[in-house]
Amino acid sequence: MTAQTETKPRKPGLGILKSLLLMLPISLLSFLFLTGGPPGGDPLRFIAGIVTWLALNTLFFLMLYTGKTYRYRLVLFVALALTLIITFAASILSTRGSLALTEADILQGKTPFCHLVIPTIIIPALFTRTIIFPGSLLTGFAPIASMLVIWAGATLALGRGWCSWLCFYGGLDEGCSRILKKPVIKSIDRRWTYLPWAVLLGVALLSAATLSPAYCEWLCPFKAVTEAAAITSTLILIQTVIFVTLFVGLVVVLPILTRRRTQCALFCPLGPLQSLANKINVFDVRIDPEKCSRCKLCMRSCPTLSLDEASLESGRTLMTCTKCGQCVDACPRKAISFHIKGTKVGIGANVARVLFLYPTFIFFSAFGGGIIASAILNVLKLVTTGRMY
Amino acid sequence: MQGFLLGLANGTSCVVFCAPALIPFFMHEGQDVRQNLVTLFKFLGGRMGGYLLIGLLAWGAGSLLSGAAGYQGLLLGIAYVGLAALLLAAVFRKKAPAGACAFEGARARLSRWPALLPVGMGFLAGLKICPPLLLAFTGAASAGSLAGSLVFFLAFFLGTSVYFIPIPFLGVFRRVSALQIVGQFAAVIVAVYYLVVGAILLVAG
Numbered sequence: 001m002t003a004q005t006e007t008k009p010r011k012p013g014l015g016i017l018k019s020l021l022l023m024l025p026i027s028l029l030s031f032l033f034l035t036g037g038p039p040g041g042d043p044l045r046f047i048a049g050i051v052t053w054l055a056l057n058t059l060f061f062l063m064l065y066t067g068k069t070y071r072y073r074l075v076l077f078v079a080l081a082l083t084l085i086i087t088f089a090a091s092i093l094s095t096r097g098s099l100a101l102t103e104a105d106i107l108q109g110k111t112p113f114c115h116l117v118i119p120t121i122i123i124p125a126l127f128t129r130t131i132i133f134p135g136s137l138l139t140g141f142a143p144i145a146s147m148l149v150i151w152a153g154a155t156l157a158l159g160r161g162w163c164s165w166l167c168f169y170g171g172l173d174e175g176c177s178r179i180l181k182k183p184v185i186k187s188i189d190r191r192w193t194y195l196p197w198a199v200l201l202g203v204a205l206l207s208a209a210t211l212s213p214a215y216c217e218w219l220c221p222f223k224a225v226t227e228a229a230a231i232t233s234t235l236i237l238i239q240t241v242i243f244v245t246l247f248v249g250l251v252v253v254l255p256i257l258t259r260r261r262t263q264c265a266l267f268c269p270l271g272p273l274q275s276l277a278n279k280i281n282v283f284d285v286r287i288d289p290e291k292c293s294r295c296k297l298c299m300r301s302c303p304t305l306s307l308d309e310a311s312l313e314s315g316r317t318l319m320t321c322t323k324c325g326q327c328v329d330a331c332p333r334k335a336i337s338f339h340i341k342g343t344k345v346g347i348g349a350n351v352a353r354v355l356f357l358y359p360t361f362i363f364f365s366a367f368g369g370g371i372i373a374s375a376i377l378n379v380l381k382l383v384t385t386g387r388m389y
Numbered sequence: 390m391q392g393f394l395l396g397l398a399n400g401t402s403c404v405v406f407c408a409p410a411l412i413p414f415f416m417h418e419g420q421d422v423r424q425n426l427v428t429l430f431k432f433l434g435g436r437m438g439g440y441l442l443i444g445l446l447a448w449g450a451g452s453l454l455s456g457a458a459g460y461q462g463l464l465l466g467i468a469y470v471g472l473a474a475l476l477l478a479a480v481f482r483k484k485a486p487a488g489a490c491a492f493e494g495a496r497a498r499l500s501r502w503p504a505l506l507p508v509g510m511g512f513l514a515g516l517k518i519c520p521p522l523l524l525a526f527t528g529a530a531s532a533g534s535l536a537g538s539l540v541f542f543l544a545f546f547l548g549t550s551v552y553f554i555p556i557p558f559l560g561v562f563r564r565v566s567a568l569q570i571v572g573q574f575a576a577v578i579v580a581v582y583y584l585v586v587g588a589i590l591l592v593a594g
Binding site: 194195197198199201202203205208209214218234235238253310 | 405406408409412567570572573574575577578584593
C-alpha cells in the first residue's frame, strides 16, 4: 500500500533524438569557438580544436542522454585543470624561457593574471581608489579585460557555478577528492566553512595596507604548479614553502582524505564573492522536502559542504552551492533538482537543468575549451617537432 | 593647525594601515557600539603613545628623518611581531560567559576583558612607520623645538583619528555570530602575516 502511494522517481535522461537536437546549438557554437571556422594555416591547431570539440560535445550529449551531470562535468573539470598546467607552462616557457619568475620579471609586471586575484583588486579599489594589480598593463589591457568580462558574465549567468564549471584550478582538488572510495576524515567542523571569508577579509585589508597583492605574494596554493619567483632570498624561500605547503595540504592531501574540495570550500577567497553572486543568479539547486527521506546521502557527498540538516528542512542549499550536480545525481529519490528561481520546485526539473547547462557549456567552450585545445596543440607539437611551443 | 590638516589629508591611509589588525579584532570581540568606542579610544591612546615615542627617539637621535630611517627596520620588526602576539592573545584568550560581570572583582574583569590589550595594539600600530607618518616627521622637523614637534604630532594624530570613528559601528552586527568566527580566522591570518614579516625584518635588521 505504501509502495503504491510513493511518488515514482522521474526518468532522468532524455531520448537520443531529443538529446541530439538539444545538442545542436552548442555543437555549432563550440565549433566556431574552438576551430575558428574552416581549417586555415595551422593544421595541428585545427586538429586540436576538433578533438576538443568532439570531447566537449560527447560529454554534453551524455549529460542530456543519461540525465547525469556530475560524472561528466568532473571529466571536463579535471581535464581543464590538468591542461591548464600544460598550456600555462608551455606559454611561460615560450615567452620567458623559464618557469621561475625573476626579480626583473616581477618588477616589469610580467606576471600573468588570474581570476583568484579579483577580490584583491575590487575591495581595496572600493575603499582606497587604488588598483593593486599583480601584473602589467603596459603590454595592453585586452587579455585582462577579456578575463574580467568573461568572469563577470559567467558570474551573472552561473553564480557560484563558476567554481564547478569554469575555474581552471578547481579540477585539481576535485580530482584528488575522487581518488579514494570512502573518506578517511568523515566530519569537518562547520566553522571552517567561514575561513574563505576570513581569507578574503585578511588579504583585502593587507593588500590595501601594503599596496601589494597579498594573496599572490603569500597564500596562493597554485603558485606551486603554475609559476613562482626564482628563489634568490630567504623571503622568497619562505613564500615558496608556504605555497607548496598549502598546495600539498589543501589541494592534494585533504581532498583525498575527506573526499571534499577543501581548497575551494575552506580557503579560496574568490568563493565568497561567487557565493554572493548566487543570491542574484537565476539558477539554484532545490530539495523537495516531501520527497526527501532524510537519508543525508546528499550531505555526505557534497564536495563543498553546501548542504546541512537545515537545508533538508528548508529545501534550499547553502549560498556556497557550486551547482556541480553531485547531490542531484546522488539522491535515490530524485528529490533534488536544478531549479529556476520563481518557478515551482520539482516541476520542469529537466528543463531547468538543460537551461542551466546551456550557458555553462557556452562559457566553457569560449573559455575552458580554448585552454584544453591549446594544451592538446602543445602535446601535438611536442610529438611532431620535439618542442611544446 | 598644519599638523591637524596634514592628518586630515592623510587619515584614510592611516586607517588602511591599521585596519588589518583593527577590523578582525573588533569583529572577533563582538561587542556593542558603546563598548567598541571605549576600545577604540584605548587603541587610539596607545597609538598616540607610539607616535610620541617615535618622535622622541628621532629627536633624541639628533636628526629627525635620518634617525628614524636608521631604526625603521628594527622598529617595524618589533611592531609587527608585537602586534602578531597581541592579536593571537586576543583571539585565543578565554572569554568569560556574558552576564558574569555584575559582581566580579578587578582580576576577573581583567581576565574577561584585558584593558591593556587595545592600548598595546594601538601603541605597536603607532610604531609601524607608514608614509603619512613620514610626512608628519617632515612637518615636525620644521617646528623648531621638541615641544613644537610634539604638538605637531598631537595635532596630526587628532586629524588622522577622525577616520577611525566609523569602525566601532561594526558593533551593530555583533549578533551575527558568523562575523565573530570570520573575525577570529582573519585575525589569525593577519597575525601570522605580521609574525613572518616581522621576523624577517628583525633578522634582516
